[in-house]
Amino acid sequence: MTTNIEQNVNETWGQPFVDDAKISIRNMDVFYADKQAIFDVNLDIGQHEVIALIGPSGCGKSTFLRCLNRMNDTIPICRVAGDISLDGENIYDTNMDPVLLRARVGMVFQKPNPFPKSVYENVA
Secondary structure (H helix, E strand, C coil), X not given: CCCHHHHHCCXXXXXXXXXXXXXXXXXXXXEXXXXXXXXXXXXXXXXXXXXXXXXXXXXXXXXXXXXXXXXXXXXXXXXXXXXXXXXXXXXXXXXXXXXXXXHHCCCCCCCCCCCCCCHHHHHC
C-alpha cells in the first residue's frame, strides 16, 4: 500500500511546458561522482512565472537551482547532463560566460553560498 506522499512524489501541478519559455530544461540529470542526485527533469519556466520547489531536505531542490546559473561548476565532482536553455541559448555551451549568466540568473539561498573567490569578487 502506498501513502499519499509516495503517490505525489512525481506529480506536477500546472503545466510543465509553456510556449516561448524563458528557461527550458530537457532530460536533465545531475551526478555527484557516481551518485545520481537528479533524474530526468523536463520543465519550462515562462517569463514572469513563479514556481515553487517543495520537498524534504536532501531531495535535490538546491542542486536543481544551482544548475540554472551553473553554480555547480565550482564543485569538481558534479556533472550535469541534458539541456538547459535561457532565451533559447544552452547555458552549458562553451561560449556561455558563467559570470554573465549569473548576472542574468540570480540566486538567493537560505544560507550564504559564496564562490571560492574574494568577498569583492563574490559581490561583483
